[in-house]
Amino acid sequence: MSDTLLEVENLRTVFHTDKETIHAVDGVSFDVQRGETVGLVGESGSGKSVTARSVLGLVEEPGVIEEGSIEFCGDELVGGNWDEHRGDIAIVFQDPMNSLNPVYTVGNQIKEALRIHQGLRGQAATDAAIELLEDVGIPDAARRVSEYPHQFSGGMRQRAVIAIALACDPDLLVCDEPTTALDVTIQAQILELLDELQREEDLGVLFITHDMGVIEETTDRVNVMYAGEFVESAPVEELFDDPKHPYTKGLLASIPGRTAGGDRLPTIEGEVPTSTSEPTECRFAPRCPHAFDACDEVHPERIAVGDPDADHETACLLYDDEFEESPPEDGVVADGGETA
Amino acid sequence: MSVNGSRVADAFTDGRTALWALVGLFLFLLEAGAVLNFVVSLTIDGLLAIPGVDAVGFLTAVENAVREIPTLLSRETIPNQGYFDGSGYEGTFLGLSPAMAWAFRATLVYLYAFAAFGWGVWGYRIYRREYRAADWTPRDDVFDRFRGHKWGIFGLVIVFMFVTMAVFAPALGPTTVDQNMRNSYGHEIDYWDSDSGSVETILVGDANLDSLSQGNDQNVEPWTYDDYGRFHPFGTMQDGSDLFTFLVVGSRISLVIGVLSVALSASIAATLALTSAYYKGRVDLSMVLVSDAVMAMPQLLLLIMLTTVLRESWINEVYSGGFLLALIFAFTGWTYMWRSIRGPALQISEREWIDAARSFGQRPTTIMRKHMLPYVTGYLLIYGSMTLGGAIISIAGLSYLGLGVAPPTPEWGRAVNLGQDYVRTGSWHISLIPGILITLVVTGFNALGDGIRDAIDPQSDSAGGETAGAGGGA
Numbered sequence: 001m002s003d004t005l006l007e008v009e010n011l012r013t014v015f016h017t018d019k020e021t022i023h024a025v026d027g028v029s030f031d032v033q034r035g036e037t038v039g040l041v042g043e044s045g046s047g048k049s050v051t052a053r054s055v056l057g058l059v060e061e062p063g064v065i066e067e068g069s070i071e072f073c074g075d076e077l078v079g080g081n082w083d084e085h086r087g088d089i090a091i092v093f094q095d096p097m098n099s100l101n102p103v104y105t106v107g108n109q110i111k112e113a114l115r116i117h118q119g120l121r122g123q124a125a126t127d128a129a130i131e132l133l134e135d136v137g138i139p140d141a142a143r144r145v146s147e148y149p150h151q152f153s154g155g156m157r158q159r160a161v162i163a164i165a166l167a168c169d170p171d172l173l174v175c176d177e178p179t180t181a182l183d184v185t186i187q188a189q190i191l192e193l194l195d196e197l198q199r200e201e202d203l204g205v206l207f208i209t210h211d212m213g214v215i216e217e218t219t220d221r222v223n224v225m226y227a228g229e230f231v232e233s234a235p236v237e238e239l240f241d242d243p244k245h246p247y248t249k250g251l252l253a254s255i256p257g258r259t260a261g262g263d264r265l266p267t268i269e270g271e272v273p274t275s276t277s278e279p280t281e282c283r284f285a286p287r288c289p290h291a292f293d294a295c296d297e298v299h300p301e302r303i304a305v306g307d308p309d310a311d312h313e314t315a316c317l318l319y320d321d322e323f324e325e326s327p328p329e330d331g332v333v334a335d336g337g338e339t340a
Numbered sequence: 341m342s343v344n345g346s347r348v349a350d351a352f353t354d355g356r357t358a359l360w361a362l363v364g365l366f367l368f369l370l371e372a373g374a375v376l377n378f379v380v381s382l383t384i385d386g387l388l389a390i391p392g393v394d395a396v397g398f399l400t401a402v403e404n405a406v407r408e409i410p411t412l413l414s415r416e417t418i419p420n421q422g423y424f425d426g427s428g429y430e431g432t433f434l435g436l437s438p439a440m441a442w443a444f445r446a447t448l449v450y451l452y453a454f455a456a457f458g459w460g461v462w463g464y465r466i467y468r469r470e471y472r473a474a475d476w477t478p479r480d481d482v483f484d485r486f487r488g489h490k491w492g493i494f495g496l497v498i499v500f501m502f503v504t505m506a507v508f509a510p511a512l513g514p515t516t517v518d519q520n521m522r523n524s525y526g527h528e529i530d531y532w533d534s535d536s537g538s539v540e541t542i543l544v545g546d547a548n549l550d551s552l553s554q555g556n557d558q559n560v561e562p563w564t565y566d567d568y569g570r571f572h573p574f575g576t577m578q579d580g581s582d583l584f585t586f587l588v589v590g591s592r593i594s595l596v597i598g599v600l601s602v603a604l605s606a607s608i609a610a611t612l613a614l615t616s617a618y619y620k621g622r623v624d625l626s627m628v629l630v631s632d633a634v635m636a637m638p639q640l641l642l643l644i645m646l647t648t649v650l651r652e653s654w655i656n657e658v659y660s661g662g663f664l665l666a667l668i669f670a671f672t673g674w675t676y677m678w679r680s681i682r683g684p685a686l687q688i689s690e691r692e693w694i695d696a697a698r699s700f701g702q703r704p705t706t707i708m709r710k711h712m713l714p715y716v717t718g719y720l721l722i723y724g725s726m727t728l729g730g731a732i733i734s735i736a737g738l739s740y741l742g743l744g745v746a747p748p749t750p751e752w753g754r755a756v757n758l759g760q761d762y763v764r765t766g767s768w769h770i771s772l773i774p775g776i777l778i779t780l781v782v783t784g785f786n787a788l789g790d791g792i793r794d795a796i797d798p799q800s801d802s803a804g805g806e807t808a809g810a811g812g813g814a
Contacts, residue, residue: 056699061621086701098692103714109693112710113700148474161696168700 004073005172005204006032006055006089011068013047013054023275024050024063026228030221032172037198037205039219039236041212041251045272047228048208052176055206056091057082072172087117087168094177096157100149106133106160107145113167132163137193155186162193172204173197179214191218212255216240224248227275227283230302234312244305244314246288282317294323354470360463367456373409378507380406382596389658413452413511418445420514423569424532425539431530438571439563442514449511453504485795492791498784499725505588506595513585514571521581522748524548531568542568548580555765562769575769578758587774590750594781597662597669597745598731602724604670609677610720614708617685618694624682631675639672647743660749665738669731677723681716688715718796722789729785736778752778 013025025047032038040048053059055070057077070077072085093099100109110129114120120128126145133141136159149157158178165173175194179187195218198205207219215222215236222239224232224247232245243249250268252258270287282288285295294317305319306312317323368375384399411417420441422431433441468480486492505512519527524545531547533540551566552558553576560566560576562583574583612631616624646668650656656664688694689712697707738744739753747754752774759770 053695058695058698061619083701086699089699091696091699093692093696095692099696101691101693101711104710112697112702116701164696164700 003034004031005034006206007069007071008051008055009069009071011051011054011070012066013050013059013063014066015063017062020276023228023277025054026275026279027068028223028225028228028230029068030223030230030233032204032206034171034204035198035202036221037207037219039215039222040206040208040225041210041215041222042225043210043272045274046225048210048225049176051225052091052174052206052208055174056089058091087113088170089172089174090165090168090170091174091176092158092161092165092178095181096154096161097149097181099161100157102149105146105148106152110145110160110164110167113164117168129163129167132166133160135166135197136160136163137189138163154182155189158182158186158190159193162190162197166197166201170203172206174206174208176208177210180209180211187214194218212251224251227272229279229283229315230313231284231316232312232314233302234306235310238307238310238312242306242312244312244319245284245316246290246318247284248314282315290318292317292323298323357466357470360459360466364459364463367452367459370412371452373406373411374413374508374511376406376409377403377510386658386663389654389663391654413445413449413508415445415511415516418448420445420571421529423530423539426532426537430539438514438569439565439573442571442573446512449508450501450504453500453508457500482795485798486791489791489794491787492794495784495787495789495791498780499788502591502781502784503595506592509588509592512588513582514573515582515585517585517589517750519544520548520585521750524581529568529570531570548576551576551580552578553580553762553767553770554578555762555767559766561766562773574773575767577755577770578762578767583755583770583773586750586755587752587777590752590755590774591777591781593659593662593745593749593751594732594735596659597666597735598728600663600666601669601673601731602728604666605674605677605727606720606724608670608674609681610713610716612674613678613681613685613716614712616682617689617712618704618708620686620689627678631678634672635675637672642672643668643738644743647738656746660746662735662745662749665735665744669734673727673731677720677727680723681719684716684719685712688712718792722793722796724789725785725792726789729782729789732785733778733782736774 008031009029010027011025011029012023012027015022015024028047028051030038030040040051042048050059050063054065055077057080059065065078068078072089075081075085077085100106107126107129110132111120111125114125114128118128130141130145133145138144138156138159144152144156149160152160158181162178173194178194179190182190191214194205197203205218207215209215219236222232222234222236223230224239224245226247232239232243232248234242234244239248240252243252247268250266253266254268256265268287273283273286275283279299281297282291282295282300285291288295298317300315300317300320302313302315303319304312305314380403384403387399388396415421418433418441420432420438422429422438422441424430429435429437432438433444436444510516525543527544528541529544529547530539530541532538547566547568547570551560551568551570551572553560560572560580562575563573564575565571566576570582572582572584574587577583577586612627616627643665647656647661647664650664655667658664691711694707694711697711698704702710735744735751736753736756739751740757742754742757745751745754755774756771756778759767759772759774762768763771
């Protein structure tokens, strides 16, 4: 078996609403290797979750995958072939209160997945469910297996959700902001658990978050997403050491504690636009401190930048030789240099 | 599994539970015959109407065998049809007057029904206190809110009395449908002839002819005896038969048609609502179109047309045409319920656990049944109880027009129709009493629906809610 689990090529997911067509995911490409954690980072509304849902085939009407390919272990999934790989790709959602059905016991919901993917029933299923709960670090699993989601704390619930995902015996785990709804200490525990499980099971992980700190800690490769597109992709160290795209720089600058001084945390003014048409310009240009004339007229292509060995790409005209403006010096912050 | 086993064992060693079970067994034994009779006769009526089933002999044998089982509340145990023999009553319970004997039996029936209800509540409380794992569940709040809802309680009492009437119909009437209406010339009664001063015998049919209620000249009022010593709690009808017996048996067919049509339309509505909420988009749109098309059909015209067209077919034989009515009601009425349930179903379909189940490959039907249905059953209950009132009004309306349930099967609407010529005379009771009963029962069902809605969803405004009971139309 090849080491590439997931290969996404030029994925376009659009939503046809009555008023307009929204390009939620607009031509993204990435792949996930076995044992690798790929991060997807961006603001709310940048298309991270739609990417995840596309990978799992959960895009619902009026949304549709219009173009591109999603290959899992070499099999094309686009076109309704998810059923053959159900369970090979599992997902952990953001809010564990919502991803567990409150009217069934936690054990019941784990057993549901076990029955489908491992054909376990009755006592065997219960034993397997208890084992899974123990694996994800729930104490007194034999008792808690018959408890309801409301009897679990937030972190416990997320562990239970992970147990359900593991019940499918997946190869690829998609984590859609799994720690966002949890408080910081629990976040750390869940991240540690995911890391441990990944090493044990040799899982590929697609990790979606808006938290740069979490990205730095957990991922191997990072894709920075903005308005449905990847504006920068790089190995995590490379990205944090040498960010190229002004948006990435802005994101990094707005992590508390990363910027020196301590006056005011820099922010990126404005918000993510909703992409309703084919881009003819750089979508970040209206918020970009380094935007110049060409940015409003040319849609930037992804080009290799930085360390030639590092597989570092960005979509910014600043790095395109055809255009005059030269790249900003490193260290200049993206909000226009108002910071200390 | 072992937990459940030990719980059952506990139940019999624990005094309170054992007592509860004993009381239940006692209550059941008192009425075992009647319960079986009710179930068996309903099933047999249904079976006989299906073409190709030729087991009349066997089925009637079963029916008769069941009828032989003694029960406390039967007319054999507490008879009211006796006669005066000059010195006292013969053949009535303890020699009471027929009116008292009948009243005693009717009271006993209702006491029994309320006792059975109380027994159920008692059992639930024991379960809640001793056996349920959780101390509190959201359902407890629902019950508590309902208990404080006076209007809802009123509805529950009315509905409960109506259901009791339907279930105990044979025991409640002062006489039987067979003896008094269907086959009145096949039965004889003894009566005290004050002219000759002796006990005479007369055919029921002839006695009925002398007990007509047709205006001021000839009238047997409510709560009186006729010339043959027969007691009529609601008076007689225009043909001399007993109105109370007619109404009691009529309640049965109203209830059966109502429940059947509502259950059918609720299951159609729930299935389609869950499907459209799960698949959304084009599936949803096509269902909106279908339901709009069905809604656009005039229900009354369709009813008249279909009952006429299908008059000769076997399906019109089941429950004197009641089954056909229920089917038509279900297939024209599901749209309203579907519309009401679609919203909540769409809401539920957005929850993440639906996506989670889809992501690990659960089948769509299982997701709908297991992860979506529990959230719409509350709405089904509310709209179901409200539509039931509407269905009962519609059935009565159709019978009033001479459609629907075929004579001689008693139906409330037909009683209203039969008595309408005498409304302004002394025989007002023939139309008025069934009319009041229909109003009361429909109000009861609507009140119950309101109560359930306020109990399930306290945020809903009971004043602003529109009642589906108005959907009767006919």
